[in-house]
Amino acid sequence: MRHQLARGVWSAALGAALLAPVLLRLGSDEPGSLWMELSVLTGLLALSALVCTAVLPSRLRSLTSAFGIDGVLGVHRCLGVVVAILVLAHIAFVVASNPANVALLDTDAPASGRAGTAATLALGGLVALAVLRHRLRHRYEVWRWLHVALAGAVLVLSGLHVFWLNHLIQDLGMRTLFVLLAALALGVLAYRWAWRPAFGRGSEYLVREVRPENDTVSTVVLQARGGRHAVDSPSLEFAPGQFAWLRLDRSLAAQEHPFTMASGAHAGHSPEFTIRHSGDFTSTLRRLRPGSPVWLDGPHGSFTVDFRAATGLVMIAGGVGITPMMSMLRTLAHRGDRRPHRLIVVAGMVEELLFRAELAQLRRQLDLTVVEVLRRPLPGWSGFVGEVDARLLAAVLPGPFRRNQLDYFVCGPPALVDSVLAELTELAIPAPRVHCEQFDLV
Numbered sequence: 001m002r003h004q005l006a007r008g009v010w011s012a013a014l015g016a017a018l019l020a021p022v023l024l025r026l027g028s029d030e031p032g033s034l035w036m037e038l039s040v041l042t043g044l045l046a047l048s049a050l051v052c053t054a055v056l057p058s059r060l061r062s063l064t065s066a067f068g069i070d071g072v073l074g075v076h077r078c079l080g081v082v083v084a085i086l087v088l089a090h091i092a093f094v095v096a097s098n099p100a101n102v103a104l105l106d107t108d109a110p111a112s113g114r115a116g117t118a119a120t121l122a123l124g125g126l127v128a129l130a131v132l133r134h135r136l137r138h139r140y141e142v143w144r145w146l147h148v149a150l151a152g153a154v155l156v157l158s159g160l161h162v163f164w165l166n167h168l169i170q171d172l173g174m175r176t177l178f179v180l181l182a183a184l185a186l187g188v189l190a191y192r193w194a195w196r197p198a199f200g201r202g203s204e205y206l207v208r209e210v211r212p213e214n215d216t217v218s219t220v221v222l223q224a225r226g227g228r229h230a231v232d233s234p235s236l237e238f239a240p241g242q243f244a245w246l247r248l249d250r251s252l253a254a255q256e257h258p259f260t261m262a263s264g265a266h267a268g269h270s271p272e273f274t275i276r277h278s279g280d281f282t283s284t285l286r287r288l289r290p291g292s293p294v295w296l297d298g299p300h301g302s303f304t305v306d307f308r309a310a311t312g313l314v315m316i317a318g319g320v321g322i323t324p325m326m327s328m329l330r331t332l333a334h335r336g337d338r339r340p341h342r343l344i345v346v347a348g349m350v351e352e353l354l355f356r357a358e359l360a361q362l363r364r365q366l367d368l369t370v371v372e373v374l375r376r377p378l379p380g381w382s383g384f385v386g387e388v389d390a391r392l393l394a395a396v397l398p399g400p401f402r403r404n405q406l407d408y409f410v411c412g413p414p415a416l417v418d419s420v421l422a423e424l425t426e427l428a429i430p431a432p433r434v435h436c437e438q439f440d441l442v
């Protein structure tokens with residue numbers, strides 16, 4: 001219920017921020033040619049969409065909990081494209097209203113024109129960077145800081161464009177609205193980039209142990225700073241399945257990576273992260289010593305059983321995508337949950353199947369069916385082989401009526417998530433019952 005309310009409130013707030021300048025302009029009786037009016041409306045809409053685009057990925061917990069990180073970033077990307085289209089339309093309408101306005105694109109144009117042109121170029125850079133993102137995979141941090149710098153430049157230059165234009169801000173209502181939009185953007189960005197890293201309560205933890213799970217996966221166990229049962233530093237409160245950004249240094253420039261809390265969400269439990277050492281940062285985590293400090297920014301996300309009511313869960317996990325499922329199952333076992341649950345785990349080889357012993361234990365505590373699927377099994381494997389396809393799902397799921405009452409959680413590499421989502425659509429599982437998380441934000 002609270003989750004639905006939060007979604008409603010955020011949708012209304014974003015809609016209001018997006019449309020307020022345009023509605024105010026439409027309500028005014030300022031005369032102007034059709035092209036001029038269209039140029040103003042597209043410019044205003046581009047500006048408010050730009051502010052919303054910048055605010056969305058600012059890690060506001062109630063926002064990421066309401067829509068999930070994939071949902072928030074999906075809207076962020078869509079709005080980014082909308083801003084680019086609106087800016088192009090704005091320029092076209094400005095020139096259509098008076099062809100001599102093309103001179104505003106020159107380097108010797110007035111300051112407002114130069115700011116607008118520079119903002120458009122920076123926006124073009126952002127779009128190019130977004131398109132090239134997957135080609136620059138191994139340079140994620142460089143990509144991220146370039147993205148942040150260009151986005152900051154677009155915001156500042158767009159603000160200067162409007163301010164130096166000195167036309168719209170003559171109107172008191174519009175001026176007030178611009179101040180509110182600027183305050184919204186500055187407030188949220190200052191909270192994201194300055195206040196929370198510097199003063200965020202309870203964000204510092206100590207490593208208690210790093211436990212190897214297999215050759216490539218370890219579990220990092222944390223404890224609140226101040227001791228195992230510290231009262232001055234609260235332990236992390238989260239819903240099972242949520243994640244946090246983890247840093248090894250307090251500084252803002254330090255690398256931050258998202259990881260799901262794999263531990264149960266019950267009070268007093270130390271937060272644990274089960275991590276596959278796939279790159280430089282995750283390999284560093286494996287070498288952490290007990291007592292090393294780490295900083296968490298979380299919890300975030302809506303990939304959790306706690307925000308919805310279902311008669312049972314079907315969890316489908318690829319590789320280390322089992323972490324949110326473990327958090328949910330551990331928490332449900334602690335709560336004495338009696339509903340029937342199914343867990344389908346996909347791995348390359350049997351050695352890569354995680355938490356097998358604990359899952360056997362959980363099967364005794366919960367009404368849980370575990371189905372293991374291997375992609376490259378050795379001779380002698382008698383379980384499922386290959387993909388999570390219609391044949392496998394038909395063998396694991398109940399009949400059409402009962403399977404539509406279940407909630408489906410899918411997590412893992414993008415290719416697995418996409419193919420499972422396609423199979424669930426094929427089975428006509430209602431879309432609101434299907435939840436997914438990809439371990440890849442970009």
Ligand SMILES: Cc1cc2nc3c(=O)[nH]c(=O)nc-3n(C[C@H](O)[C@H](O)[C@H](O)COP(=O)(O)OP(=O)(O)OC[C@H]3O[C@@H](n4cnc5c(N)ncnc54)[C@H](O)[C@@H]3O)c2cc1C
Pocket residue numbers: 069137138140141243255256257258259260261273274275276277278279280281282283320323324437438439440441442
């Ligand atoms: C919501 C979420 C939850 C996750 N939970 C887990 C988990 O429980 N266990 C686990 O092992 N992995 C998890 N991941 C994946 C994990 O964040 C990446 O594997 C890790 O960031 C890779 O960092 P690296 O430098 O070691 O590897 P690299 O080889 O440098 O990066 C591999 C890829 O990871 C992504 N990535 C890198 N840095 C970041 C960053 N700072 N922010 C976002 N994405 C980044 C990029 O797509 C990059 O191309 C999760 C990811 C997300 C989005």
